[in-house]
Amino acid sequence: MENHHHNPAQAVVSVADVNERRLEKHRPVALALRGGVATGADVVLALAYEQVALWERGNLCSQDYIDAWKELLLHPLQAAQILEERSPRAAALRQNSPFVASVRKFQTLADAT
Structure with a gap:
């Protein structure tokens, strides 16, 4: 049987790494939102509104986040x-x-280049 030790320091680093990756993944979205229609902000916002509406209809997310x-x-x-x-x-x-x-859309575009 394998011996698994839980290291709290690794968990903290892992959360920080996950947060940093999320920040990086959202950077192209932030740029699009700042650029207006020319950068597709209208599409980005429409997809986000759809997602929030889905959360609300299905009680899929905390009302605080909604x-x-x-x-x-x-x-x-x-x-x-x-x-x-x-x-x-x-x-x-x-x-x-x-x-x-x-x-995901921006990642796919980035991966294609």
Whole structure:
């Protein structure tokens, strides 16, 4: 039988790494939101609104996150700022991000180049 030891320091680093990866993955979304229609912000926002509506209809996410994202989506520049911020609130909002479809789309485009 394998001996697995839990190292709390590794878990903390792992959470920090995950948060950093999420931040990096959301950077192209933030850039799109700042660039307006020319960068596809309208599509990014439409997909995010659909995701938040799905969460709400299916009770798939905490109402706190639903309310926070509904408010942020009304202000794309604030949403962009939160996507790149390194605060605990921003990390939590990225963990429950309505931009997953856009993140995947931008990753696919980046992988193709």
